[in-house]
Amino acid sequence: MSGNEFDFIIVGAGSAGCVLAERLSRDSRFKVLVIEAGGSDRKLRIRVPIGYGFTFKDPKVNWCYSGEPDPELGGRSGYWPRGKVIGGSSSINAMVYCRGLPHDFDDWAEAGADDWDWQSVRPVFERSETKARRRGNGFDTHGNGPLWVTDETDQAHPVTGRFLTAAKEAGWPTTDDLNGTAPEGLTIFHNTTRAGWRCSAADAFLRPALRRGNIKLVSNAHVDHLIFDGQRVSGVAYRLCGKKRQALARREVLVSAGAVNSPKLLQLSGIGPADVLQSYGIAVRRHLPEVGGGLQDHLAVNYYYEATVPTLNNQLQPWRSRILAALQYALTRRGLLSLGINQCGGFIRSTPDAPQPDMQIYCNPATYSTGSGAAPQIDPEPGFLLSYQPCRPTSRGRIDIASSDPDDAPRIRPNSLTTNEDCAAIMRGARLLQRLIETPTMVKLIKSPRQPDLRNLSDEEALNDFKQRAATVYHPTSTCRMGTNKSNSVLDARLRVHEVEGLRVVDASAFPNLTSGNTNAPTIMLAQKGADMILEDLKAAG
Ligand SMILES: Cc1cc2nc3c(=O)[nH]c(=O)nc-3n(C[C@H](O)[C@H](O)[C@H](O)COP(=O)(O)OP(=O)(O)OC[C@H]3O[C@@H](n4cnc5c(N)ncnc54)[C@H](O)[C@@H]3O)c2cc1C
Numbered sequence: 001m002s003g004n005e006f007d008f009i010i011v012g013a014g015s016a017g018c019v020l021a022e023r024l025s026r027d028s029r030f031k032v033l034v035i036e037a038g039g040s041d042r043k044l045r046i047r048v049p050i051g052y053g054f055t056f057k058d059p060k061v062n063w064c065y066s067g068e069p070d071p072e073l074g075g076r077s078g079y080w081p082r083g084k085v086i087g088g089s090s091s092i093n094a095m096v097y098c099r100g101l102p103h104d105f106d107d108w109a110e111a112g113a114d115d116w117d118w119q120s121v122r123p124v125f126e127r128s129e130t131k132a133r134r135r136g137n138g139f140d141t142h143g144n145g146p147l148w149v150t151d152e153t154d155q156a157h158p159v160t161g162r163f164l165t166a167a168k169e170a171g172w173p174t175t176d177d178l179n180g181t182a183p184e185g186l187t188i189f190h191n192t193t194r195a196g197w198r199c200s201a202a203d204a205f206l207r208p209a210l211r212r213g214n215i216k217l218v219s220n221a222h223v224d225h226l227i228f229d230g231q232r233v234s235g236v237a238y239r240l241c242g243k244k245r246q247a248l249a250r251r252e253v254l255v256s257a258g259a260v261n262s263p264k265l266l267q268l269s270g271i272g273p274a275d276v277l278q279s280y281g282i283a284v285r286r287h288l289p290e291v292g293g294g295l296q297d298h299l300a301v302n303y304y305y306e307a308t309v310p311t312l313n314n315q316l317q318p319w320r321s322r323i324l325a326a327l328q329y330a331l332t333r334r335g336l337l338s339l340g341i342n343q344c345g346g347f348i349r350s351t352p353d354a355p356q357p358d359m360q361i362y363c364n365p366a367t368y369s370t371g372s373g374a375a376p377q378i379d380p381e382p383g384f385l386l387s388y389q390p391c392r393p394t395s396r397g398r399i400d401i402a403s404s405d406p407d408d409a410p411r412i413r414p415n416s417l418t419t420n421e422d423c424a425a426i427m428r429g430a431r432l433l434q435r436l437i438e439t440p441t442m443v444k445l446i447k448s449p450r451q452p453d454l455r456n457l458s459d460e461e462a463l464n465d466f467k468q469r470a471a472t473v474y475h476p477t478s479t480c481r482m483g484t485n486k487s488n489s490v491l492d493a494r495l496r497v498h499e500v501e502g503l504r505v506v507d508a509s510a511f512p513n514l515t516s517g518n519t520n521a522p523t524i525m526l527a528q529k530g531a532d533m534i535l536e537d538l539k540a541a542g
């Protein structure tokens with residue numbers, strides 16, 4: 001494909017961008033350009049599921065952002081990994097596949113995103129998915145979407161069985177599939193893997209679509225700003241190998257640069273809060289105060305335990321076990337290399353009268369530290385960690401440019417725990433986890449807790465501990481959210497930027513609210529539905 005004119009230009013080949021590329025290129029009349037700042041994802045550390053420990057801080061595939069000091073988190077700055085590679089964050093994430101809870105999407109509709117209620121989005125999730133479970137040397141599959149979601153329960157570490165038993169003793173429900181008809185309860189997570197390999201959005205959607213020949217993928221290319229033709233966005237300016245280039249879009253530019261970089265790109269292009277833009281000498285094309293506002297994220301805190309029985313630590317630490325695991329993986333694509341460390345968890349109600357499950361729990365059969373080293377360090381003694389994350393925080397932060405230089409990282413201000421509701425949820429979550437560790441099965445499993453010992457913490461102490469140690473679980477959303485008007489949002493319910501023609505934002509930044517669980521699945525769903533809307537609008541326009 002030659003020339004610099006396309007029907008659609010997609011900025012970012014992440015979870016959403018890969019879906020858009022696949023959908024829009026189905027019509028061979030459309031020429032689609034995908035521009036991605038990162039490079040190739042053909043790396044073992046990306047493809048082998050356990051490898052994400054090695055991409056966590058690798059600047060070759062990761063933007064490695066930092067948040068600003070967060071006042072309610074003791075002034076600490078959090079580490080914010082984001083994928084900078086083909087596949088985006090779906091190439092470096094922990095692969096847990098979680099649609100979220102039905103009321104999350106009903107709340108999207110309530111916030112003004114008409115047609116994004118659960119009944120409307122459920123079939124859109126299904127369209128992407130093939131649910132797979134190992135049987136013998138093959139797989140039983142259900143559905144025929146391009147994204148494989150694999151039930152690896154038989155590969156999970158045996159100690160996860162004890163977590164499930166303890167959950168029952170605590171009176172919690174358990175479930176086989178948190179994406180099924182009963183999403184509440186502790187479970188073994190299903191993963192975006194296919195036959196033992198990571199199944200990123202690039203693997204599922206982009207790579208097969210590239211064979212059609214009407215997509216041009218330009219990698220290692222950074223989009224600096226959007227180009228305007230009057231009121232309409234008509235293209236993008238980008239840099240490739242240090243050279244400035246432009247590409248033009250006959251129909252639309254679709255920004256899918258993720259919750260951190262999409263608002264940044266809009267602001268650099270003159271779409272955003274006028275005062276922020278003017279302070280960096282950027283001409284204001286559209287004063288849209290909510291560009292960068294509305295940021296939401298999940299925070300979680302880990303409690304570590306030395307275990308009385310072997311855990312993943314025993315397999316991941318000694319070289320001999322690692323070599324055996326590598327051999328098993330090489331020969332069978334099974335074993336501990338074929339899945340992540342986040343093996344067990346789920347949605348639980350923190351009090352019996354909670355109208356919805358309001359905590360996401362993680363029970364990881366390993367302990368590790370994420371210090372200054374490139375990859376998390378697994379502890380030598382057997383151990384596990386328990387963690388909780390309030391599902392639906394109400395605090396909102398902001399992401400804004402820090403200068404007019406596209407190479408400068410934006411200012412990430414999470415503004416965590418600034419509502420009483422969020423602080424109350426933290427205390428409820430601590431009590432919930434206390435119930436789990438007091439069960440007979442957990443008492444037997446715990447050799448010793450690492451300090452602080454959750455059992456001895458009062459509500460206030462637990463809140464204080466959370467403030468001192470909690471960290472993002474990498475689910476930022478809503479920085480260009482859908483809504484009804486420019487005072488409460490950036491996009492309308494069809495993902496179009498208010499008062500700007502030819503431009504949509506299609507990625508996790510468009511969520512009106514953060515969903516209850518992990519954000520990759522709802523981002524992929526959002527891009528599927530976004531593609532429907534783009535094509536419908538095109539048809540309607542004749
Ligand atoms: C370490 C980690 C673990 C996670 N674990 C899970 C999990 O287990 N389960 C889950 O559901 N979710 C998980 N997530 C979150 C999930 O992966 C993301 O919510 C999802 O991938 C977001 O998709 P996106 O399309 O919005 O953005 P991304 O997938 O991040 O894609 C954005 C793309 O745009 C590119 N880009 C940005 N700016 C520019 C520019 N100016 N020019 C060109 N290209 C640009 C980026 O390089 C990137 O490839 C995790 C995330 C991380 C970082």
